[in-house]
Amino acid sequence: MTSLLIIAVLVLLGIAIWQLTKIFDLTQLGTVSQTENSEVANDRDNNVNGYLMFAFVGFIYVFTIYSLVEWGHLVLGTPASEHGPQYDNLMAISLILIFVVQTITQFLLHYFSFKYRGKQGRVAYYFADNDKLEFVWTIIPVIVLAGLILYGLYAWTNIMFIDEDKEDALYVEVYAKQFSWEVRYAGEDGMLGKANVRYIEGINTMGVDMSDPNSQDDIPARELHLPKGKKVIFKIRSQDVLHSAYFPHFRAQMNAVPGMVTQFGFTPTLTTEEMRQDPGIVEKVANINNIRSKKSAELVANGESPLDPYEFDYLLLCNKICGASHYNMQMKVVVDEEADFNKWLSEQETLGKAVKKEKQQMADSVEATAPIEETTDSETATDSTMVETDSTMVVQ
């Protein structure tokens, strides 16, 4: 019924416009000569559209200013990583450049469209080429872009090329799967154990190779805690499809690719608490809570439960299409002072202990029900043979 109504409205709209053009045509009959009625633009059309062109550049400017005022504050604010300010600086330079070029070229384009709108009797200026002009506007982009490329490459090298021997870094594995994240800390030895999805079993959800001595002290977690002021090197894996580990507040992103280990490193510079005090964030959170309380009032009126108030937290989002629930694949990120972080980490159970505990429980239950034992045995047996050939492939 609704769609019928919509179609009816659209048809009526079409008829209205058609009739309007007829009226236009009729009003013109007496005033203009026959040649003017040929669907080719005449002086009147050139005038009207010329002025509209001029108005349009006004529209572009006003809309740009409106957007900046109204939505400028939505843009990500204070960066929370060491390379963040450099990133933001390069972004600012690029944006300023873009705005300047945009303002000038759009003005010229639309102003010329207005100024030189056709008039019967006017003759256009035959101007086919001019080497000097063309040279100028080839060389200017060359110089400007050369500068941008150099700055960009300098920043890129700083961010992406990590010298693992020199850095005293924290190694964290970020593990992606439809539709959640897991993390694994390297533990006391500072080395992540080898892993492959073929080792996935029970509590060992990331497929860590428990025969690797580096694996025992690895610490799995469901929340990503990071120490402030220490370089963190993420080793990123995926167990099923492509995902992308996106940390917008840290200006960091890297895809998670099944079958290979990718990496990204950054140094957090602001703890979660400090970021919550950031004026931009305070304002943003207040605004969001305002929106949420309004929505909650509506929900309560409809007999539904209200929304929780929002408190700022860093986030890890999935930013590569990965399936139906891609839109809700997230993990909380907490940045602490290093001491607090170390305390938190020491409270987590190591993987070695967890696996041992699980095996113990399994053994207990196996004693009670004998037949299960066989199946588990044979499964592990086949698994381990496969594993033999694979473990070399995924060296971290």
Place this chain on the structure above:
Amino acid sequence: MSVAGHEIHGENDHVDAHAHHHKDTFITKYIFSIDHKMIAKQYLITGIIMGIIGIMMSILFRMQLAWPEESFGIFKALLGEEYAPNGVMRNDIYLALVTIHGTIMVFFVLTAGLSGTFSNLLIPLQIGARDMASGFMNMLSYWMFFISSVIMVISLFVEAGPASAGWTIYPPLSALPQAIGGSGAGMTLWLVSMAIFIASSLMGSLNYVVTVINLRTKGMSMTRLPLTIWAFFITAVIGIVSFPVLLSAALLLIFDRSFGTSFFLSDIFIAGDVLHYQGGSPVLFEHLFWFLGHPEVYIVLLPALGITSEIIATNARKPIFGYRAMIASILAIAFLSTIVWGHHMFVSGMNPFLGSVFTFTTLLIAIPSAVKAFNYITTLWRGNLQLNPAMLFSIGLVSTFITGGLTGIILGDSTLDINVHDTYFVVAHFHLVMGISALYGMFAGIYHWFPRMFGRMMNKTLGYVHFWVTAVCAYGVFFPMHFIGMAGLPRRYYTNTAFPLFDDLQDVNVLITMFAIIGAIFQLVFLWNFFYSIFRGKKAPMNPWKSNTLEWTAPVEHMHGNWPGAIPEVYRWPYDYSKPGHEDDFVPQNIPMKEGEEQLHH
């Protein structure tokens, strides 16, 4: 080169053409036609129908984004109870709509609909040829395109849903039905459809290249070709270079999906099972895909730029500024476009050193693009602009090309790409610079060459309404997206309500959707104008825009061979508008140079 030979061929053909003409049946005239003008119309109408489907899909998913998980009658009506239970769109169907919208718009509308239509219509007519080099292959090309369109549309009705892995169909998501429903039969149909599409596109491209090289009329040297032909010619070359690579990627993906090979898959644990795949790499697929995917952007855009070059010169009554620089830019863009694909993969996990190389080549492409934009603006300067609808769309194209192109400086920079990669910033960028710009080029071409195709004029007032509303809505939709992108909002999210962080972006999303709906509704004005004018439009004179190129010297009637008499000979370049020393403000290419007349351009 073949000028002399062709002259003879033309003369003989003329007699043949008339003999054929009387034997035409309905089927040979309208369906299995080998006449390039009819094939162009077939491409255009098919493209428009696919365009309607593609734009409708975008409205559906924009509604879901503005009013997440609400029930709409239109969802119930169009998606059905299966895809939209109780009128609420399912989350995987959202992804399916996004995927098919992208596929249809990029390949079926802007590649086949735009390039297919105008290459077919204009190449023979503007170079002075009787038809394409191979009319039969041309017909095959269209009908394979038609079949691939039908298969793509059929895939919408598959039970588990059509392909839903994004138009880039990155495996493993596109390879594993366990990962998303659409990767079952829907994805198979997608791949089959695309394989046929690629074959069709290659046949078309080969035909265009051969025709341009061999069948130019006497006097039509390469430097007297209209810029439209240059653009179509180079586009066809890029297509021939890059489409086969996509075909190979599609074939390998079919092998992985159906025959258990591991080209793109490795170490996968899904739905509680370890799969047998070992040693493949999804990054390899990304390389193969974008080796086509990036040139594809220019396959879409160059024809639009060619069309606008021609239309701006004609309507400005001025020669295009810097004809040779324009050709050089087209060549430079074509060359660079094949070595920049990596900028889609800065954070894919490939070696960061490659990122540096691709940043360098990518930003280089801004130079020829800037030259083109400045040359357009200079062409307008001191012109006598006839603001016909086609001209408005051409100016609109330059505007969106600049706005969208400038943000490429950010995305092409590997450093800056880190944080805006796959956000709405990207969506804003490519829609403006290639989607909207190419659509404008297509509209401009339709308004401009409608008289040449159908012998009638489109209504200009409706054309003006169409342009102005579209121009405002296009900016209204895509400009705000830059801001929500820089706020960190990822694309391809079914709803943003899972993140309180993004609650403050909801107003913007509603505004974008409103603009999108209004813009889409006003495309009906165009559709009405188009179909009404085919039958009832005002009769057009032979050269309504007083243009110089050869297509306006041929009568608009159904005739195989284009010119009833001899093929016109060409004596000058196509841009002698307002040339001093001439009575009229245009001098068609087939008018010989006056005695003592000098060539004023270089």
